[in-house]
Amino acid sequence: QVQLVESGGGLVQAGGSLRLSCVASGRTFNSDAMGWFRQAPGKEREFVAGITWIGGTTYGTDSMKGRFTISRDHAKGTMYLQMNSLKPEDTAVYSCASSRSVVVSTNPSAYDYWGQGTQVTVSS
DSSP states (O other): OOEEEEEOOEEEETTOOEEEEEEEESSOOTTOEEEEEEEOTTSOOEEEEEEETTTOOEEEOTTTTTTEEEEEETTTTEEEEEEOSOOGGGOEEEEEEEESSSSOOSOGGGOOEEOOOEEEEEEO
16 A cells, blocks of 8 residues: 655745655555646646656646756655745645656546645745
């Protein structure tokens, strides 16, 4: 069984920064693609960023490039999302996900395991 646990969310003013962490345990992730998603109230779940666990190849979205950076630490079994220059529209529950595929997908249905999510609130 795979467990993903996020942390690092909170309340921050616009322009501020947060770093989210996702600790993965329960199996070997050497062949997995992982991603961060977010969901705001009344909206669909949205892809934020993804990374391949072995090569560390990263994927993001145009709206978040230059502000959000995804990374992972093999030794710690942890994936990170560094978020800078936060805006009120970034307010959402952020969740990490793991896929048994080696391909990073923007589709939430491609992911097999999910964390419980962490709330990020950006005040104006």
